[in-house]
Amino acid sequence: MWLAMSDISSAMRRGFLDITPIIPAAVPIGLLFGAIAASKGLSPFEVWLMSALVFAGGAQFAAVELWSPPLPIAAILFSTLLINSRHILMGASLGPKLDAFSPPLRNVALFFMIDEIWAMSERRATLERVTPAYWFTMGLILVFMWSVSSAAGAVVGAAIEDPARYGFDFVFTAMFIGLVMGFWKSRHAGAGIVAAALASALVHFVFGPPWHVLAGAAAGLIAAWAAAGRSAAA
Amino acid sequence: MNVDSVNLIVILAMAVITYLTRLGGVFISRRLAGMDARMRAAFEAIPPVVLIAVVAPSMLTEGVAETAASAIAIVAALRLPLIAVILIGTLAVVLLRLAGL
Known part of the structure; x- marks a missing residue:
């Protein structure tokens, strides 16, 4: 029986292990994002909502950079589209590898396709099937950590120190280098x-x-x- | 819990646009069934090419410390697992920045 609980729990465990190294990078960046967004007049709830629903760091930083009254709505939305257009290529590549998902479940799953989860899944697809248990474990952990740290950053405000001091900003670069070399x-x-x-x-x-x-x-x-x-x- | 209605609409529109970019690729890939070898080579290069396009500026244009740490991470990636590459690369950038590069 391929749907045995042990398979599901081992895929969840693998997802947990793959997402763990990303958390120490995502949390300080989330705090920083929240602090910047709050300085532009967004409330902690609005910051939390944006991180939970948009869930795309690069586009969010670009949007809050533009966020001053009167809101340049067209520029914010165009910037969001342009920065996130890479997702179309990512989805074209990963989509056929999500054959363990029913089409409706796959469409829900794609909400969580941020760079890191996509990259981990592309790498896993070269070794094993990407399962819903693996995917949603990573997605739910990361969207929770990202949205909560963003909201916390908005509450704490400008008290956050520069993340570059500790090298957190370079974690993503080092991770992407490691992933790219694997391809x-x-x-x-x-x-x-x-x-x-x-x-x-x-x-x-x-x-x-x-x-x-x-x-x-x-x-x-x-x-x-x-x-x-x-x-x-x- | 204060929510400005314009802010809310822009946030929701950003969310919809972002989700559509995530959904869109899957429907493109179905039309790419009968690809020739060259097209398939380009298609298979999508993951590394997109990843490197995102981080290349921080590897090559931020400063000596970042470029040197990137080179160290590339060498580490030839032999070591991902978590070791992340630790070595990040440690390298911290030490190189402390050294004033």
Whole structure:
């Protein structure tokens, strides 16, 4: 019986272990986000609501940067769309690997597809099936930690110290480097990674966020496509 | 519990837009069934390419400490498990910043 309780509890345990290293990075960033949002006039409840419903750190930081009266609603929503457009590529890649989910359950599950959960699941999909128990364990823990730490940051306000002092800001970078290297399995993947890194850094330097994600992804996909063509012809 | 109605509407609109981007990719992937080898190579490169596009600025444009710590994390990732890469990379950036880089 494949749906044995031991399978479910072992998938939950695996999800818990995979999400744990992300918590020490997510909580200080959540506190910082809440403090910034509160300084822009958002109430702790509004901050909690945004973190619980939007659940996308990059887009939320960009939105509260723009948050001053009169509210530039179009700019806030366009920035949200642009920063989160990477989710479309992420979902296109991960979607077919969620075959252990019924379509309605998968559509609910996709609410939790933030970078870290997506990356952990892509990695797990190379070894084993991604199950609802694994996915929702990670998603519920992270949305709880993110929304509560955001609200706490809004209550405590500007008393938060700079997270860069402790290197918390670099945890995500180090984690993404580790994950990316795990995907470096072919020449065309390598070409895509190098092209994406250079294009993203260049566009970020020249134009600033949020264009670097789209530009880097586009350059990387074109480079992977081109490199695969050459190796196929050789 | 104070909630401004304009704030509430913008927050809800952000949530809907974000959820639609998360949902949208699944429906694209169904149309990509008959891909050739090159298209499949590009498609399989999506995970690392998107991840690196998100963090490349903090690896390459923030300063010497961040770039050096990134290089250390890359070397660590050749041999060590993910949690060790995170610990070594973060420790490296803290020490390099303390050293004034």
